[in-house]
Amino acid sequence: xxxxxxxxxxxxxxxxxxxVAASSIIQMKHDYDKxxxxxEKILLLCVGEAGDTVxxxxxxxxxxxxxxxxxxxxxxxxxxxxxxxKNLADYLRSRTPYHVNLLLAGYDDTDGPGLFYMDYLxxxxxxxxxAHGYGAFLTLSILDRYYRPDLTRDEAVDLLKxxxxxxxxxxxxxxxxxxxxxxxxxxxxxxxxxxLGTK
Amino acid sequence: MAxxxxxNFQDIFVDSSTxxxxxxxxxxxxxxxxxxxxxxxxxxxLFNFRIPLAEYLDESPTQFGQISTSQDHSTALLQxxxxxxxxxxxxxxxxxxxxxxxxxxxxxxxxxxxxxAFQGGVLAAADTRSSCSGLxxxxxSQKILPIHSHLVSTTSGTSADCALWKxxxxxxxxxxxxxxxxxxxxxxxxxxxxxxxxxxKGTKLxxxxxxxxxxxxxxxxxxxxxxxxxxxxxxxxxxGPRLFYVCSDGxxxxxxxxxxxxxxxxxxxxxxxxxxxxxxxxxxxSIAREAVYRATHRDAYxxxxxxxxxxxxxxxxxxxxxxxxxxxxxxxERKERKxxxxxx
Numbered sequence: 188x189x190x191x192x193x194x195x196x197x198x199x200x201x202x203x204x205x206x207v208a209a210s211s212i213i214q215m216k217h218d219y220d221k222x223x224x225x226x227e228k229i230l231l232l233c234v235g236e237a238g239d240t241v242x243x244x245x246x247x248x249x250x251x252x253x254x255x256x257x258x259x260x261x262x263x264x265x266x267x268x269x270x271x272x273k274n275l276a277d278y279l280r281s282r283t284p285y286h287v288n289l290l291l292a293g294y295d296d297t298d299g300p301g302l303f304y305m306d307y308l309x310x311x312x313x314x315x316x317x318a319h320g321y322g323a324f325l326t327l328s329i330l331d332r333y334y335r336p337d338l339t340r341d342e343a344v345d346l347l348k349x350x351x352x353x354x355x356x357x358x359x360x361x362x363x364x365x366x367x368x369x370x371x372x373x374x375x376x377x378x379x380x381x382x383l384g385t386k
Numbered sequence: 387m388a389x390x391x392x393x394n395f396q397d398i399f400v401d402s403s404t405x406x407x408x409x410x411x412x413x414x415x416x417x418x419x420x421x422x423x424x425x426x427x428x429x430x431x432l433f434n435f436r437i438p439l440a441e442y443l444d445e446s447p448t449q450f451g452q453i454s455t456s457q458d459h460s461t462a463l464l465q466x467x468x469x470x471x472x473x474x475x476x477x478x479x480x481x482x483x484x485x486x487x488x489x490x491x492x493x494x495x496x497x498x499x500x501x502x503a504f505q506g507g508v509l510a511a512a513d514t515r516s517s518c519s520g521l522x523x524x525x526x527s528q529k530i531l532p533i534h535s536h537l538v539s540t541t542s543g544t545s546a547d548c549a550l551w552k553x554x555x556x557x558x559x560x561x562x563x564x565x566x567x568x569x570x571x572x573x574x575x576x577x578x579x580x581x582x583x584x585x586x587k588g589t590k591l592x593x594x595x596x597x598x599x600x601x602x603x604x605x606x607x608x609x610x611x612x613x614x615x616x617x618x619x620x621x622x623x624x625x626g627p628r629l630f631y632v633c634s635d636g637x638x639x640x641x642x643x644x645x646x647x648x649x650x651x652x653x654x655x656x657x658x659x660x661x662x663x664x665x666x667x668x669x670x671x672s673i674a675r676e677a678v679y680r681a682t683h684r685d686a687y688x689x690x691x692x693x694x695x696x697x698x699x700x701x702x703x704x705x706x707x708x709x710x711x712x713x714x715x716x717x718x719e720r721k722e723r724k725x726x727x728x729x730x
Contacts, residue, residue: 208639213651215631216639238580238587238636283588 189234190322190362191221192350193290194343195302195315197336199371200292201343202302203351203381204232205322205362220366225251226261227374228294231271234319235287235307243285247271264293268303268311275309288319294370318350325357326350340369348381355383496687498649498678499529499540500657501596503627503642506667507698508598510540511674513649513682514691514707525690526707534559535701537572537599542647543592543634551593555579572599573640576630580638593634596644600697601625627697649681649688656680667696671705679710 188209193202208219223231223244229251233244250270255261262270268291278284289305304310304317316330333346344367351365367378499512512529515522527545531552532538539555541548558578562570570578576597583593602625631639631646643661645653656677665673675692682689694705 208637210633210637213654215637215644216641219639236636237633238584238638240636241638242584242636 188320188360189221190318190320190354190365191232191234191288191290192318192323192326192330192347193232193292193302193304193316194330194334194338194346195292195300196338196340196343198300199340199343199369200294200300200302201340201347201367201369201378202230202232202290202292203347203365203367204234205320206364206366206380207362210237217363222366222368223248224375225267225291225293226255228370228372229262229264229267230292230368230370230375231267232290232292232319233287234289235285239285239287243274243287244289247274263295263298264291264301264303265295265298265313267291267293268301268305268313272305272309272311275305275307279309290317290319292370294372296372300370321360322350322354322358322362325353329353344378351381351383496649496685497529497542497647498645498653498681498685498688499542499596499647500643500645500650500653500674500677501540501598501629502644502657502661502670502674503598503629504661504663504665504670506665506670507600507696508538508627508629509667509670509674510538510596510598510695510697511678512540512693513678513688513710514693515682515687515689516545517687522689528693530693530695532695532702533575533597534569536569536602536697536699537575537597538695538697538702540596540598540646542594544590547591547593547634548595551579551583552595554582558582569602571601571624572597572628572630573601575599576632576638576640579632580636583632583634584636586634587636591634593632594646595632596646597628597630597632598695598697599628600699600701601628602699625699645677647688649678649685652681652684653677671696675708675713679713682710683714 189207190205191202192204193200195201202222204221206216206218206220207214208216221232221234221240223233225231225248231244231247233240247267247270251262251267271289271291275285275287284307286307288307291303291305292301294300302314302317304312304314304319306319315336316334318326318330329350330346333349338346347365347367351362354362364380364382366380369376369378496515496517497513499510501508501510503509510530514524514526514529516524516527529542529548530538530540531549533552533556537559539552541552555575555578559570559575562578579595579597583591629641629644631637631641631644642663643657645657657673660673661670671694674694678688678692682692689710691707691709693707696703696705
């Protein structure tokens with residue numbers, strides 16, 4: 188139903204998420220933002236079960252902020268990803284596991300850009316590109332075919348648009364628009380939304 | 387003085403029927419209320435509020451206040467109650483797995499409620515049929531519950547759950563207002579409700595509410611003329627009509643148009659055709675009425691009357707409840723008349 192995608196370049200990470208908030212067969216909102224800003228250079232994209240997404244993402248968000256307040260410096264993306272995964276793992280075998288799928292994208296001043304894929308079974312993998320949702324089945328092979336580690340920003344946006352067009356063509360559900368954001372050493376930047384008419 | 391009379395139950399109880407009654411009440415553990423607590427104490431305090439002891443905080447919310455069949459609790463209870471005035475909440479049975487409390491009969495969540503924001507405020511409309519597995523339990527229920535002067539909540543799901551949580555929300559908002567000396571915004575109220583419902587996720591509790599309110603914005607002291615302009619700019623952002631959808635599964639969405647319930651797809655299709663920001667109040671009322679009417683026509687679990695509430699900066703106003711079967715006959719007559727004119 189929901190779709191997340193991330194592409195890592197040599198000095199940036201490009202992420203996009205669809206904008207639909209659905210409840211059974213009805214689209215309740217067309218402009219819902221699924222990205223949570225953890226810090227100046229880290230974004231958490233979160234999809235999954237209705238209440239769990241916001242609860243878990245806000246919990247991680249507040250804890251990352253708390254770390255910064257206590258220690259005076261921010262968590263690195265890798266540390267934030269591992270912290271998130273640990274929380275998922277701790278709750279996994281409790282009575283209330285969180286059913287959420289996540290992409291964490293960030294820029295570390297020492298290590299550079301990073302994209303981390305996490306799923307509801309609390310697996311963690313650092314990947315050059317990743318996607319969540321049924322749409323991932325349709326778009327991962329496009330990413331496999333065209334991805335290069337030295338993509339420019341424009342090429343990455345074009346690759347993203349190719350994926351969106353494929354979804355528009357073959358995916359049974361209507362995902363009319365996607366929020367797109369770019370993270371680099373300057374911070375998080377909003378790019379133009381990708382909106383597709385029906386073909 | 388009236389409150390004192392009400393709270394001094396011991397006078398009432400001395401005269402009351404039997405002395406076995408209180409202990410029987412406690413033995414049965416029918417829950418905690420003022421009446422059962424008092425016979426065991428001789429205090430002259432005026433106000434006997436139930437203050438739950440901290441143990442309940444460790445319980446799973448689904449075990450809270452549950453009736454237990456074990457009898458050994460009652461003896462401990464009788465001893466304790468000579469000390470404290472209040473019956474203890476039961477310690478929970480070892481919670482190996484969270485068992486949902488079985489519902490007494492199967493409930494269906496049939497309703498049509500809708501709300502949208504426009505230039506004239508927020509309009510909330512709902513039908514009035516309460517259904518219970520195929521039969522109309524109440525044809526004149528109230529699904530739009532006012533919370534405070536500038537906030538109204540449409541309810542869908544289990545009626546009892548909605549009524550309870552609406553009251554809990556009203557209480558919490560009032561407490562917030564007293565403690566912090568300002569009104570909590572609609573978004574804040576929605577977040578509060580969402581967080582209160584979160585522990586019950588996965589249980590059979592079902593509440594799907596839209597909170598429709600008007601945020602007053604910041605009330606600043608006097609500024610200079612330059613400041614006054616900035617104030618207006620700030621006020622435009624923070625005050626105005628607000629609409630939030632809160633569901634017991636954890637969803638919390640802000641928006642300008644929501645419809646909830648089994649009749650909601652029918653209502654959405656009418657609203658999507660006509661709702662715009664620039665509607666007048668009369669146009670908005672008529673499209674809300676039309677949407678509920680069409681939904682009640684098609685959906686078996688919605689029907690009877692329509693309630694419409696309008697929230698503006700001065701508070702909420704309620705339109706008189708209207709019976710929709712009249713509308714059906716009027717429309718039928720209009721169509722027949724039109725057909726006759728076309729043929730003639």
